[in-house]
Amino acid sequence: MGTEIVITGMGATTPLGGTVPELWEGMLSLRSGVRALAGFDPSLPVHIAGRLAVEPELAMQPVQARRLDRSQQAAVIAAREAWADAGAPEVDGDRLAVVIGTGIGGVETLLAQDDILEAAGSRRVSPRTVPMLMANAAAAQLSIEYGARAAAMAPASACASGAEAIVHAARLIECDEADIVIAGGAEAAITPLTIAGFAQIGALSKAQGDPEAASRPFDAGRTGFVLGEGAGVVVLERAEHARARRARTRAALSGYGVTADAFHITGTDPEGIGQIKAIRKALRRAGIDGGDIQHVNAHATGTHVGDISEALAVREALGEDVAVTAPKGALGHLVGAAGAVEAILTALTLESGIIPPTRNLDHLDPAIDLDVVAGAPRQARVEAAVSNSFGFGGHNVSLLLTRA
Numbered sequence: 001m002g003t004e005i006v007i008t009g010m011g012a013t014t015p016l017g018g019t020v021p022e023l024w025e026g027m028l029s030l031r032s033g034v035r036a037l038a039g040f041d042p043s044l045p046v047h048i049a050g051r052l053a054v055e056p057e058l059a060m061q062p063v064q065a066r067r068l069d070r071s072q073q074a075a076v077i078a079a080r081e082a083w084a085d086a087g088a089p090e091v092d093g094d095r096l097a098v099v100i101g102t103g104i105g106g107v108e109t110l111l112a113q114d115d116i117l118e119a120a121g122s123r124r125v126s127p128r129t130v131p132m133l134m135a136n137a138a139a140a141q142l143s144i145e146y147g148a149r150a151a152a153m154a155p156a157s158a159c160a161s162g163a164e165a166i167v168h169a170a171r172l173i174e175c176d177e178a179d180i181v182i183a184g185g186a187e188a189a190i191t192p193l194t195i196a197g198f199a200q201i202g203a204l205s206k207a208q209g210d211p212e213a214a215s216r217p218f219d220a221g222r223t224g225f226v227l228g229e230g231a232g233v234v235v236l237e238r239a240e241h242a243r244a245r246r247a248r249t250r251a252a253l254s255g256y257g258v259t260a261d262a263f264h265i266t267g268t269d270p271e272g273i274g275q276i277k278a279i280r281k282a283l284r285r286a287g288i289d290g291g292d293i294q295h296v297n298a299h300a301t302g303t304h305v306g307d308i309s310e311a312l313a314v315r316e317a318l319g320e321d322v323a324v325t326a327p328k329g330a331l332g333h334l335v336g337a338a339g340a341v342e343a344i345l346t347a348l349t350l351e352s353g354i355i356p357p358t359r360n361l362d363h364l365d366p367a368i369d370l371d372v373v374a375g376a377p378r379q380a381r382v383e384a385a386v387s388n389s390f391g392f393g394g395h396n397v398s399l400l401l402t403r404a
Contacts (some may be wrong), residue, residue, distance in 0.1 A: 006249040006404055008242050009086025009235030011078040011184075011345045015228055015331055018054030019081055023341070024348050027330055027356040028377050032212035034226050034332050037223045041192050047198045048211040049190045050228025050332030067128055068141065069106035074231035074337070075138035075186035076145070082182065083146065086235040087247055089180060097178040098142045099169045100233070101161030103336030103391070104194065105134035111191055120154045138186050142227040150178040156336070156389030159299070161185050162232060163339025163399055167256045169236045179241045184233035184340035195227060201266055203303060215333075216360040217300035217326035218307050219292025224256035225301040228332030232340030234347075249404035251347035254288075255385070261394030268306050268390060272313030278396040279317040279386060286400045288384060289316040293400075295355055295385035297346040300326035301333050310388065311368045323380060324372045325349075329359035339389030343399050346387040350403045353381050 012019065015033020015098055016026030023145050026033065033050045040047060056073035057065035065073055079100075109132040116124050131137055136154035143152035149174060155164045162185020169183035198204045205224035207214040216222040224261035262352035263269045283290055296314055300307050314324065327342055334341055354377045387399045 003353065004239035005170050005173050005253045006237055006239045006242050007234050007251045007253065007347055008237045008247045008249055009082040010250055010347065011081030011085060012230065012232045012341050012344055013052055013074050013077045014230040014334065014341055015050035015053055018059065020344060021116055027327060027345060030330065030357060030359050032330050032359060033228065034211045034215055036211050044195055045206055047197050048214055048226060049147050049338060050226060051190065057361045069109040069132045069137065070188035071102060071106060071186045072138045072141055074188055075100050075233065076141060078184060078231035078233040078284060079142050079182055082235050083235040087393050089245060089247065091180050093147040093149040094147060095150055095179040096148040097169065097172050098139045098148045099153040099165040099183045100139040100142060101155040101157065101165035101179060101336050102138065103156065103158045103161050103187055104189040105135035106137060107189045107191055107194060109133045111136055111193060120133065130403045131384045142182055146182065148182065149268045157395040159333065159335050159338055160389040160391035160397045161336035161339065162394040163343060163387065163389035163397040164258065164395065166234065166236065166340065166343060166399060167258055167397060170253055170256060173236060179238050181236045182230065182233060183236055185337040186231035187334055187336040188229040189335060190227055190229055198227060205302060213360055215302050215329050217302045217329050217358060218365060218372050220363040220365045221308065224300040224303055225328065226332035226333045229336045230276055230337045230341060232337050232344050234340065234344065247325065248303050251401045253399065254402045255282040255286030255400035257285065257398045259396045261396065263394050268309045270305055270309050272309040274394060274396045275310060275313035275388065275390060276317050278398040279313060282386060282398040282400040293318050293322055293384050293386055294380065294382045295349055296322050296324045297385065297387040298324050298326045298340050299388040299390045302326055308364050308367050311370050314371055320369065321371065323355050323378060324370045325356050326358040326372065327356065329361065339397060342389065343387045346385050346401050350382050350401055351384055353379060355380055
């Protein structure tokens with residue numbers, strides 16, 4: 001890219017922990033954030049999910065927590081960690097922007113207020129309903145909190161939303177609209193309705209037994225994804241701006257690619273054509289070849305066709321020697337937050353020289369012709385890595401990160 005962009009701060013709240021260090025420790029130790037759901041309708045076909053390890057409302061003032069949907073609470077918690085990690089930079093608000101993506105938005109609020117409407121009438125519906133359910137609320141809230149006046153944006157691209165938010169943030173910096181952007185994704189959509197809806201299209205794992213063993217990306221015995229919740233936020237910054245304030249850089253965003261399959265509203269192109277193009281766009285933007293990529297953080301949700309199509313795309317675009325990991329085995333699928341959380345994991349791999357293992361990969365599907373890291377973390381000096389995010393509707397985003 002013509003404009004050098006770096007990550008100077010990272011924050012996350014996930015099923016593995018309420019901070020980035022807890023997320024990283026959980027990934028390296030092969031912990032699982034997937035648990036049995038208590039109190040849900042027993043007639044539902046699925047009773048497991050990746051709930052947040054730390055309740056976000058406990059990490060903020062009660063008054064603010066009551067005014068935010070759970071997904072917005074998670075975004076605020078992750079953003080505060082990221083901003084502190086970046087050194088709480090002093091920046092003109094006209095040069096600071098926020099981009100927070102979500103796949104579904106404030107669905108908990110929507111469903112709860114609909115129940116109140118049905119039971120008690122319209123006068124009992126909260127006046128905060130709309131600002132708590134709207135998809136742009138997290139971005140707006142953070143814009144207010146940090147005085148970010150350059151832009152407040154909210155891409156909604158299903159499971160690619162968090163990664164696409166990072167792309168939009170990079171473009172704001174490239175176009176000289178901002179020097180710093182708070183960017184990422186948030187989701188909290190573990191409700192009976194969303195579980196039933198995902199289950200009806202055959203996307204969710206209905207595996208019985210140990211909940212921690214249900215999410216099995218790339219494994220021959222995979223049966224679908226496990227719904228999760230969380231938020232991931234990064235602080236992206238113009239490199240010269242970061243150097244001027246002597247900020248620590250965690251990684252560089254050297255390229256990105258965005259495409260659309262134009263194939264199916266929920267299914268992926270089985271040949272991975274759009275995914276291949278997204279990866280190659282990222283390579284071209286970074287000015288490097290596929291053979292220069294040592295690591296891929298795979299989208300790999302644990303669906304049969306989806307995992308195979310991504311494996312074909314990675315092999316076609318990057319070759320057979322790249323080391324791959326699939327975080328959703330431990331986290332479940334965080335939907336709109338997934339791309340941002342997994343970009344953070346990719347940055348940590350670049351920074352630490354450690355590739356996390358893929359949990360629950362006991363028998364690699366013979367159709368997955370990749371070097372998937374499993375069993376234990378792998379020590380490897382990684383100079384360049386790709387983080388993939390693909391969403392319902394055919395949204396494809398590939399982020400290319402390099403060592404700072």
